[in-house]
Amino acid sequence: MSASFASGPQAPGDPLIELSGVTRTFRTGRSSSVTAVDNVSFTVRTGEVYGVIGFSGAGKSTLIRLINGLERPTSGTVRVLGRDISGLSESQLRHVRRRIGMVFQQFNLFSSRTAAGNVAYPLKVAGWSRAEREKRVAELLEFVGLSDKADSYPEQLSGGQKQRVGIARALAAKPDILLADESTSALDPSTTGEVLRLLRRANEELGITIVAITHEMEVIRAIADRVAVMDAGRITEEGLVYDVFSSVREEHQGSFVGSALKDRPTAEDLQRIRAGTSGRLVTVSLKDSSAVSATLGRAGQFGVTFQIVHGGMSTTKNASYGLLTIAVEGPDEATQGFIDQLAAVSPVEEVKEQ
């Protein structure tokens, strides 16, 4: 086993990864350049799952590679495991990287090695003895449910199985951090669930801190505790998953969060809705769904009726959220009173008619 590196074990909640003012610029020509990551700062604490979501081309891939030194910041500092890694040499970085596992969108398995051989590779790099390696490989293949595929080569495995081998390989050398780079984007929906459950288990059972970048809402919902929304190289929003996605805010319109949620009626939806009702349309947040339900149940007391016309709820790792659009019908004054009451328990937004 390789000697343990620099700092001691981190307690849950301690900062494990800290980016401050990090910018990464790529030169694309003699006088042109592209800024993939633009003055980004965030902290990931020990034991949490930190998600970064954004459209493709938002700079997520570059961002995640700054954490294990596969990319160097143009400016700013990257602290990982209590150490500033921005200035380390390639050979110094190797010691940091051995404590960080990485899972890739295209799996990146060694086609010349079996599943067991792939999982054993990082252990060889870390200098484990043969006996220790064999024991650990068996343990990990068991963990990902692929003990019977130990001798299979990557091309003999399905996409989901390949990614499970990829996860086993990333976890092999008992890293402190797992970086998941679009780990489910090449998978179909059913295997996506399989892989996400596995990542969640790695976090909950093995206590590994995970940074996951993705363009899929589902990934964030299923595993992340906190999320950063990335757009054009910048982090535009950050917070608990629940807070970021449950709020009803104007600025979400047209942004990633807005398009990921899809629970606000679009122009076409509105046309269809208008054909069925002439009531006043409002969108209400379901952050406190029981209070909203109770208020809706008292619609009769206000002398109004309502119709649910759009929306839905989603569940995150530890809460649920959603938006509901309703059409309220009744005398103007009563309608206003009812909507005011609704607004008192949960954020409400008037639906704009295009």
Added chain:
Amino acid sequence: MIEQYQNLDWSYYGPELWSATQETLYMVAFTFAISGGIGLVLGMLLYTTRPGGLLANAGVYWTLNTVVNTIRPIPFIILLAALQPMALQIIGTGIGNDVVIHAMVWASTFGIARIVEQNLVSIDPGVIEAARAMGASRLRIILTVMLPEAFGPLILGYTFVVIALIDMSALAGIVGGGGLGNFAITEGYQRFRHEVTWLAVAVVVVMVQLLQIAGNLAARKVLRR
């Protein structure tokens, strides 16, 4: 036609053909033992020193690339003649099989370097990135990731090279060397004995076929298809 071969003086041509075959094998094997290894190293350098490569180094890449591009297009018969003074310096003689080997080593080393580079280019860069992310050293990545990942195509590339060496060795007669090429020209062509020339053709064809079959089998085994 069969009669022609029945009437051939086999007590003379048999041993002659056999020793010519041995000389060809000697030249090819000796050359390959040297250029196979050096070419592999140069090919890996070409691949890894290119911009964005694992050992990216513009100076080394530019120099190697230029040398390869300079030597490769020279027709072998010209190279053989042009390198004769150098052979005289290095091996002390200007004629014979060893002079041919000397020229073949120069020609094939740079040829192999290019073939190795081209096969390495086909490696998925993601796999190399994965090994880097695990904290593997560059030397370890070269030896335990790049080589195994490109092994199948490399076997086919090397098979191609050995067959090209048989082709080159046929020119040995120009500088007083032997082998099947020399046999075909001096025993056959120059004496108007075309059936003797065709003996050399037959041996070369069998040799190349066997090599290609062996190369294909080995590559298939490595690639598992």
